[in-house]
Amino acid sequence: MKRVKLLASSKQIQAHLNALCRDIGTRIAATKNEQRAADYVARCMTRIGLSNVTQQRFPFTDWGYDVCELLVHDGQWRAVKCTPVVQSPSTPPKGIEAEVVYVDSGSAADLKGRNVKGKILLIWGAFGETTEKLARLGRCGAAALMWVDTRLPFHWPVAMGVPYDWRRHLTVPQVCIPYLPAWRLAQSRRPRARLRIKTWTREAESLNVFGDLPGRGREMAHVGGHMDTVMLGTGADDDASGVAATLEVARLLADLGQTPRRTIRFLAYGAEEQLSEGSRQYVLVHRDAAKRTRLCVNFDAIGSIAGQSDARVVGGEDLMKAVRRLDGGLSEVKAEVCPYSDMFAFNISGAPSVWFYRTNMPNMRFFHHSAHDDLK
Structure with missing residues (x-):
């Protein structure tokens, strides 16, 4: 040609x-x-x-979801719009309430010496180009994960997902929350969150x-x-x-x-x-x-x-x-x-x-x- x-x-x-x-x-x-x-x-x-x-x-x-509800407490309870990470499992039917622990990007250094067992982790950034971070956070004992897409510094929710073959590393419930509400949460002292998501596969x-x-x-x-x-x-x-x-x-x-x-x-x-x-x-x-x-x-x-x-x-x-x-x-x-x-x-x-x-x-x-x- x-x-x-x-x-x-x-x-x-x-x-x-x-x-x-x-x-x-x-x-x-x-x-x-x-x-x-x-x-x-x-x-x-x-x-x-x-x-x-x-x-x-x-x-x-x-994969899909029917329910995604997040309440955060940083002085008073308030609702935050969020979306489940694609392939995330559900929370228990009544949801999860726990202390929120901010762990920067969720690296091994960020987790070292931190008591994260049973906590909801707030993670600044996304998964990265390999499964290493997902696998590490999945086995650290956290009750749930809240990711922040730092490329989008806005107040509205965005969808976030992982490659299909990575789904085995999504072992705990996890959501993506908007940047600006997450920023406010990261500034708070001993914040808490209530998270309830109902996901499904077919x-x-x-x-x-x-x-x-x-x-x-x-x-x-x-x-x-x-x-x-x-x-x-x-x-x-x-x-x-x-x-x-x-x-x-x-x-x-x-x-x-x-x-x-x-x-x-x-x-x-x-x-x-x-x-x-x-x-x-x-x-x-x-x-x-x-x-x-x-x-x-x-x-x-x-x-x-x-x-x-x-x-x-x-x-x-x-x-x-x-x-x-x-x-x-x-x-x-x-x-x-x-x-x-x-x-x-x-x-x-x-x-x-x-x-x-x-x-x-x-x-x-x-x-x-x-x-x-x-x-x-």
Whole structure:
């Protein structure tokens, strides 16, 4: 395929965003709305002219919650909105009441010499890139954990989760609480908390959707984003923007009428917010396609109106140089493996990847995983 410069249609992209966020809305994995999103994507792929349009269904252990109540006492009892960490177990039916102990980031040094048994720990920051912190906090004897996403210094609740394979380390109830209420709690003397959450798991079914632009050889490229959302908001940025970009790239390349050197498979993943379960299942089922993949392109959260466009690259120096040469104003290109999005399953199988995303504050978007992630 000759190198040509293509111009995306803002009208087409907006139509996809409207369909996913306004017509369908919140698209939680294994719900009717996720299926509606999959049907929409499949229709678009067929209309574009992709071949082999497929809805790949897969079983997975779905997780959700019915109750999440937190009261904190720092002079008087008050309610704090929070969300359970994805895959968290429930509290006992009557909940847990205990002293809150602030432990900074929850490192081994932070816990050393501290009496945390039976306490509710307040942890400044997230889990990190490995299971080490989760495992340590799970076996320290704490009654429950309260995490603070320090990237988002606001008063509203946000969703937080861990990769699916890490769920065995979530051995005690845990929630994510907003930054500003947590700040106030950390300043208090001997605060207490009452936490009651009721979570559940069930065997369910999600799905991936894909279609191909056939190439001349056996090698492949994969380009995609995820259809589903967290329980808060309609996922305009995370990740209707990625699905819209995937469909628009597919349309532009299909309209060229040329046969690429490699087959390009365009995907919309399901259950990413469960964490990247759709891409994991795709690679498990399509091992041969994954092994033949020369590049996985992941569009996840690229829709922020203001901010900057960045890329994370897993691959050799040639790939880094190619990404840096792209027209389009990438502010930062860095080599980094991240287990929190759909390219990771391809990385494990040996494929290089580029993850495109946008930020509007340091390494983050202010509306991330909150009710503010909408089209407004």
